[in-house]
Amino acid sequence: MISLKDVSKKFKTKLGTIIAVDDVNLDIKQGEIFGIIGYSGAGKSTMIRLLNGLEKPTAGQIIVNGKEITSINEEKLRQVRHKVSMIFQHFNLLWSRTVAENIAFPLEIAGVPKEQRLARVNELIELVGLEGRGNYYPSQLSGGQKQRVGIARALANRPEVLLCDEATSALDPETTDAILDLLVSINEKLGLTIVLITHEMQVIQKICNRVAVMEGGRVVEEGDVLEVFQNPQQPITKRFVSQVSEPTQTMQTIQNLLDIYPNGKLIKLTFVGEQTEQPILSRLIKQFELEVNIVQGNISHTKSGAFGTLILQIDGDALAVDEAIRFIHEQKVSTEVINND
Numbered sequence: 001m002i003s004l005k006d007v008s009k010k011f012k013t014k015l016g017t018i019i020a021v022d023d024v025n026l027d028i029k030q031g032e033i034f035g036i037i038g039y040s041g042a043g044k045s046t047m048i049r050l051l052n053g054l055e056k057p058t059a060g061q062i063i064v065n066g067k068e069i070t071s072i073n074e075e076k077l078r079q080v081r082h083k084v085s086m087i088f089q090h091f092n093l094l095w096s097r098t099v100a101e102n103i104a105f106p107l108e109i110a111g112v113p114k115e116q117r118l119a120r121v122n123e124l125i126e127l128v129g130l131e132g133r134g135n136y137y138p139s140q141l142s143g144g145q146k147q148r149v150g151i152a153r154a155l156a157n158r159p160e161v162l163l164c165d166e167a168t169s170a171l172d173p174e175t176t177d178a179i180l181d182l183l184v185s186i187n188e189k190l191g192l193t194i195v196l197i198t199h200e201m202q203v204i205q206k207i208c209n210r211v212a213v214m215e216g217g218r219v220v221e222e223g224d225v226l227e228v229f230q231n232p233q234q235p236i237t238k239r240f241v242s243q244v245s246e247p248t249q250t251m252q253t254i255q256n257l258l259d260i261y262p263n264g265k266l267i268k269l270t271f272v273g274e275q276t277e278q279p280i281l282s283r284l285i286k287q288f289e290l291e292v293n294i295v296q297g298n299i300s301h302t303k304s305g306a307f308g309t310l311i312l313q314i315d316g317d318a319l320a321v322d323e324a325i326r327f328i329h330e331q332k333v334s335t336e337v338i339n340n341d
């Protein structure tokens with residue numbers, strides 16, 4: 001559906017050249033929800049602007065729905081843009097227009113006759129759950145309702161791709177969940193491809209099929225969400241995953257335990273699927289004469305399945321501790337020793 005081949009984007013500034021996107025290769029499949037995650041300055045916004053043709057790459061090719069958008073003329077680019085729609089963190093609504101008039105706006109620009117426009121607007125109002133709000137002004141709506149208007153407006157001309165630019169970052173956690181559920185239902189009902197950029201791993205965990213992690217303009221890791229959660233490779237990915245699986249209090253407890261018991265070992269186990277059903281902990285305690293302390297346990301649900309993490313503190317004879325870790329490893333449970341660094 002969308003392919004990026006060796007794409008780079010450089011900006012020339014007074015302070016020198018900034019490489020916002022650095023040699024990126026990506027393939028986003030039709031009908032999937034694809035997440036791009038990174039901290040501020042990683043290059044996410046530039047990526048999304050490249051995908052809708054608002055920026056031209058300095059090098060490389062971008063193919064959207066079979067069309068190479070890097071070299072086509074303005075007229076053809078407009079046609080492609082018609083199929084690629086966008087929603088924004090701050091909604092970008094027209095404040096002097098009602099909900100219905102906001103949703104109708106792209107239809108007016110596309111020259112859709114009034115009667116069809118009205119019918120389409122009503123359909124969209126129902127789709128996004130804003131029945132009865134058509135005559136409200138944006139100032140009379142909650143944040144979540146404003147984003148629903150943004151989504152309805154983005155869908156008006158039946159796009160094939162929806163780009164979401166930090167679409168839930170201005171919303172509280174409950175409203176975020178409701179908007180993410182709406183995006184999933186739209187993706188399923190309409191078969192729409194969704195590409196979202198975010199700095200929140202919860203968003204990726206909840207709705208994405210696949211994820212790309214960006215750092216310094218590069219895609220440093222990419223894969224199925226469940227796999228990336230289970231087995232993050234890069235330090236930055238590990239940090240993002242721990243946003244979800246290890247609350248801040250746990251990190252504090254871990255630090256305290258490392259300080260109090262410098263001799264014991266803290267290990268993190270990651271389970272997936274049927275591994276979660278094995279009595280590994282009781283076997284460990286029966287087989288080894290060690291002190292085993294549960295620091296934290298957690299189960300995270302992703303779109304393609306659940307995985308669990310368990311942080312244990314094991315103390316006792318150093319050789320027995322190493323053997324116990326080997327034992328856990330043999331049960332095909334991913335094991336990581338947490339060090340004081």
Ligand SMILES: Nc1ncnc2c1ncn2[C@@H]1O[C@H](COP(=O)(O)OP(=O)(O)OP(=O)(O)O)[C@@H](O)[C@H]1O
Nearest residue numbers: 011013018020038039040041042043044045046047
């Ligand atoms: N038009 C521009 N001119 C010069 N530099 C730019 C321009 N747009 C982006 N940059 C620079 O490119 C880098 C990547 O920026 P980008 O906005 O894409 O990152 P981001 O991950 O979206 O971060 P944020 O969430 O803070 O917007 C930054 O160093 C930024 O300052």
